[in-house]
Amino acid sequence: MPRLTAKSATLLVLAALIAVTPFFFPSGYYYRVGALIFVNGLAVTGIVILTGYAGQISLGHAGFAGIGGYACALAPTHLGLHPSLAVVLGAAISGVLAYLVGRPILRLKGYYLAVATLGFGILVSMVLNNERQLTGGPDGIAVPELGLRGLLKDWGLDLTNGQFWYFFCGIALLIGAWIALNLHQSPSGRALRALHGSEIAAGTVGIDVARVKLQAFVISAVYASVAGSLVALQNKFITPDVAGFMHSIEMVTMAVLGGAGSVLGAIFGAGILTLLPQALTVFAEYEQLVLGLVMMLVMIFLREGLLPSVLRKLRGRGE
């Protein structure tokens, strides 16, 4: 059963990386960077489902991250919900909005989804910026404490804030990857990959192309929303930047750079694009330049994305 191993291998590699890397951290600061990588990885795993499996492109997924993030800021104060339930509420709202936006759009063939989501993302970002009374506007808003770390402490597991969020986000990423990998080999996932291969053929085997595209869009929106919630809860603060256009582009770029067709590849891409700006702070002025250059080189020479291309090369050499 080679497929079973591919799935378990991905999860094992991820789990091992999450568990072992902290031993090499020079300072507590790196837990924060790690947690950020995991959260980005989670959002990008949703992009893998939408773009890698189903071949659809969204340029507004940060909008869903914004909804997830602000749900954690607003639902506890205005609705009295526990922050953990606010994550669920945000995910539900994101899912429903994705359904409403996607339903009319995904009946059309072509790149309408990219344009429609672009508009959606800008809309969410504008609302968050302008509804000052509710959202605090561009300055952002405080987010209540999740409270789980305190609970763990009572149970005798004393973690620093950085450590807690590192492992919490790591586990969230593992669960997200597990779900995406389940989907890959399942009937629903096969239908997504089929329409990516040929929409005409997908129709002839009875796949309701518009419907399964919508499924992929809703699922990926929930991923982005949960990732947005985790960022907000970790920082205990959120600004509209989380819903900004650049963040949407960043998600797609991470997925494409690492390899949108593979969960591990996309997470790898998230890792690189999260780390690079940290490493490039020395050349802060040239950061965008270097990023752009890396992106171009990858697309020219390693079109499937970094990880899948490198793995293929290694395998080719082995034979």
Next chain:
Amino acid sequence: MTLLSVEGLGISFGGIKAVHDVSFKVEPGEIVSVIGPNGAGKTTLFNMISGVYRPGLGRVVLEGEDVTGMAPFRLAQRGMSRTFQNLQIFQNMTVLENAISGFHLQEKGPVLADLLHLPSSRRRARAADAGARALLARVGLERAADREAGNLSYGSLKRLEIARALAMKPKVLLLDEPAAGCNAVETEEIDHLIAEVAASGTAILLVEHDMKMVMRISSHIVVLDHGEKIAEGSPAEVSRNPAVIAAYLGTEEGADADG
């Protein structure tokens, strides 16, 4: 009740009648072939019947239900499947996964079960997997199961496409030039396969250029020329028909029908 009935079907592209007023019927277990010179409108006719194009005129009736212009996936749910002249294979999948995709209507279920890898999801996938392997064996592709579909030879891809269509256990199967680009041995294999499928009760609607094959396996032949039906009948009747001979052997009109 007639299984598939095509009634006065027609379509125009930019004012030119690509197909005009074509009617015929297909019964269970029959092999009905549509023949005609290049550009006679055979594939266009197929595309209208299978919902790829919406006909300008006429009706397609499947088991008494008007299915004219219905989306291909809905036709698939009602038991119509097809293959394509210029292959439509899922190049991003393995050979086995392509065949499994043919079982979509049987294996699909709640997405949530698939996301969480629940036993019900695994059971559905396993059943489709077994069915697909059996079908690959039937078309002689079992050894290629785990290869990337894109790496297969043209003849193999043709058989893979037929296997995927058969997975749906269709009542009507439309085959658009299944033997095109295949060598004599492969053609004969496909020939046997089609006869076998028809014998099991599936109606076959066939577009094919290999006249020997058409004459050998068809129960009924419809001849198109310039988008119109010029003859219909058994292979023997059709091959004696003067209009057919003229269309094929080139009166001046027949000669420039290419295109």
